[in-house]
Amino acid sequence: MLTRLKKLHWPLAALLLPALSAVAQAPEAAPAKAAEPNAQILLFWFLLATLGLVLMVFLLLFVLIVVKMKPQLRKLYELPTVHESWSGKVIGLLIGDTRLVTGEHKDELMGHDYDGITEYDNDLPPWWKYGFYFTIVFAVAYMGYYHVANAGQLQAAEYETEMQQATLLVSADADDPNKLTTYTALLSPADLSEGKTIYTTNCAPCHGANAEGKVGPNLTDEYWLHGGEINHVYKTIKFGVTGKGMVAWKGKLAGKQILQVASYIQSLQGSKPANAKEPQGEKEAPGKPVAAK
Known part of the structure; x- marks a missing residue:
């Protein structure tokens, strides 16, 4: 018998070798595609709803059992050995005696x-x-x-962490309203002239022909609502101020045009036009930017 097995060994090996080689050369199975986030959310809410439904069924069954067994529970509750025990008070709560929750009222002065x-x-x-x-x-x-143990973050540390996480969700390009630019004011006559033209066409109806202020604030004094430094002015013009009537000029004016009109507005500082509107906002020293509100 042993001799026959030895004789069969090499033919079997010859037959199995190609199959094993094919298995070895077969590409690995592609990993299962991760479930889409929406699918995971739907699955979560489905499981949560199922759990809630199961709990409601158990609660309903418990209430039905208590209602059916109320006479027996009342007899058990009236036994002297049960009535004053903690478990007896629990049974009493099931049949309407609220001593376990409200306590006992003694008429003893x-x-x-x-x-x-x-x-x-x-x-x-x-x-x-x-x-x-x-x-x-x-x-x-x-x-x-x-x-x-310092295992959890306190309020200040938690706030800092959330702010750091929030910054990761905000783009860092030129269209980021939370990122202040680093421009310097344009001083050439050509740029200021172009800025004046843009101002007269788009800004004068609200701020006045000489920036003295009408519906909008006076732009010639030292007081600013959203910062008077060139980059704060640029940001206010580009993104506007939601809820205060200042429209966003992004998409209507090019970046250089916004910088030109912002530079022209800065050139009007201290011009003291007639009928200037009363100051609004915070006083800002020249060259010291004020954080936008």
């Missing part, structure tokens, strides 16, 4: 009498005491977790 005001010898309601005990446990756990 403590002997205190002040201007006709007397005091009964009643304990605090159990619901209040249980709540107070819970706050003690919570405070100890909170102190240990946040201040002793």
Whole structure:
């Protein structure tokens, strides 16, 4: 028998070798495509809804059982050995006795009498005491977790983390309203002339022909609502101010045109036009930018 097995060994090996080689050369199975985020969200809400439905069914069954067994529970509750026990109070709560939650009211005066005001010898309601005990446990756990073990972030650190995460979601290109530009004011007569033309066409109806202020604020004094430094003015013109009537000129004016009109506005500082509108905003020293509000 052993001899026959030895004789069959090489033919079997010859037959299996190509199959094993094919298996070895076969490409690895492509990993399963990760579930789409929307599919994961739908699955999560489906499981949550299913769990809620199951809990509602169990609650309904529990209520039906209590209603059916109410006579038996009442007899059990009336037994002297059960009535005053903690489990007896739980049974009493199921059949309508709220002592477990509200406590017992004793008509026993403590002997205190002040201007006709007397005091009964009643304990605090159990619901209040249980709540107070819970706050003690919570405070100890909170102190240990946040201040002793330093396992969690405090409010300031959590705020900083959220702000860092938020910056990752904001683009860093020129169209980012949260990123201030680093331009310098244009001083050439050609740029200021072009800025004046743009201002007269687009800005004068609200700010006045000489920037003295009409519907919009006066642009010639030292007071600014959103910063008077060239890059703050540029940002205000480009992105506007939502809710205050200042429209965004992004898409209507090119970047250089916005810088030209911003430079022209800065050139009007201290011009003191007639009928200038009263100051608005915060006073800004020349050359010191004010953070936009």
